[in-house]
Amino acid sequence: MDKGTLSEGAQRFDADGPELRLLGGFSSNVFEGKRNGENFVLKFYPSTVYKKEAIIAELDWVRFLHSSGVKLTPPLRSTNGKYLETITVDGEKECYVLAFEKAKGSFIDLKDTETWNRDFYHSWGKTLGKIHRLSKHYIPSDEVIQRQDWNMGLLFSEDLCGVNKAVVQKWEEYVAELSKLPKDKNGYGMIHHDLHQRNFYVHHNEIILFDFGDCEYNWFIYDIAIVLYHAVQSIDEYDSKEREKFAYLFMKAFLEGYLTENNLESYWYTKLQFFLNYRRIFSYLFFSKYLTKEQKDNKRVVEKLNVMKSDIVRDIPFLDMNYNDLLRDREQI
Numbered sequence: 001m002d003k004g005t006l007s008e009g010a011q012r013f014d015a016d017g018p019e020l021r022l023l024g025g026f027s028s029n030v031f032e033g034k035r036n037g038e039n040f041v042l043k044f045y046p047s048t049v050y051k052k053e054a055i056i057a058e059l060d061w062v063r064f065l066h067s068s069g070v071k072l073t074p075p076l077r078s079t080n081g082k083y084l085e086t087i088t089v090d091g092e093k094e095c096y097v098l099a100f101e102k103a104k105g106s107f108i109d110l111k112d113t114e115t116w117n118r119d120f121y122h123s124w125g126k127t128l129g130k131i132h133r134l135s136k137h138y139i140p141s142d143e144v145i146q147r148q149d150w151n152m153g154l155l156f157s158e159d160l161c162g163v164n165k166a167v168v169q170k171w172e173e174y175v176a177e178l179s180k181l182p183k184d185k186n187g188y189g190m191i192h193h194d195l196h197q198r199n200f201y202v203h204h205n206e207i208i209l210f211d212f213g214d215c216e217y218n219w220f221i222y223d224i225a226i227v228l229y230h231a232v233q234s235i236d237e238y239d240s241k242e243r244e245k246f247a248y249l250f251m252k253a254f255l256e257g258y259l260t261e262n263n264l265e266s267y268w269y270t271k272l273q274f275f276l277n278y279r280r281i282f283s284y285l286f287f288s289k290y291l292t293k294e295q296k297d298n299k300r301v302v303e304k305l306n307v308m309k310s311d312i313v314r315d316i317p318f319l320d321m322n323y324n325d326l327l328r329d330r331e332q333i
Contacts, residue, residue, distance in 0.1 A: 013099040
């Protein structure tokens with residue numbers, strides 16, 4: 001991100017000073033600044049990578065959830081009274097800028113059993129269940145807001161040339177299967193789409209959500225699969241038995257919390273393995289297309305991508321757990 005764009009974005013949202021601190025983001029596009037002495041977050045979305053329509057949809061969804069009582073960091077208005085500012089770069093390109101409150105609290109400590117435990121998994125499930133329950137009643141605030149469906153993201157419009165052909169074939173098979181799934185409001189709606197443990201803080205035992213940049217209309221069970229996919233990564237990937245054990249205990253507590261807010265038909269739980277495997281293909285393709293050259297040259301990243309590619313091509317399940325046991329326990333909750 002060039003300094004001119006950063007400075008202009010900071011000015012539009014009345015940052016106290018010109019200096020912003022990089023927080024991260026997949027595109028290194030998330031920064032922290034101060035406004036009226038309070039920390040806040042600025043996010044920059046180059047139009048070459050992000051669609052304006054998707055950002056507008058994200059803002060509307062976040063504002064709806066916030067007004068409905070979901071604990072999250074709300075968007076802030078600019079000095080012009082706008083939630084979204086557009087900056088012209090190099091006389092032709094655009095960069096969209098949003099600001100959010102800085103979440104209180106900190107990331108969950110995965111090694112602290114006093115906090116990373118079944119009570120927390122239950123709370124996590126309750127949080128996602130509430131989002132899905134609210135999704136069933138969500139109507140965009142303006143008819144001009146374009147619906148962002150599951151197959152409208154970058155990977156569905158990008159040329160996958162250069163990506164392993166066997167993986168691309170698997171991807172096409174999964175997309176074909178997804179196209180056949182029902183999309184009724186009890187199983188399909190606006191989802192977070194990335195609710196892993198680095199997209200929220202914990203403050204006084206409450207989960208404070210942020211980063212809804214990947215939100216879209218998709219299947220609720222996929223949102224659950226995404227949580228499980230990333231949660232099990234707290235366990236050594238080469239210890240498959242321990243991962244299976246953790247996954248079962250995690251999902252039991254998570255679903256207990258989820259079901260206090262929302263319910264899914266049993267049919268959808270039978271699709272959990274499918275969506276876990278789909279998430280792995282999605283992640284592999286995303287990393288293959290959008291990691292920087294420096295990241296792709298990292299030995300650990302190369303090793304990780306090679307393992308993912310091998311498992312995808314050979315149809316190795318992401319988790320080899322007994323989903324019948326999970327379904328039985330779900331019926332008893």
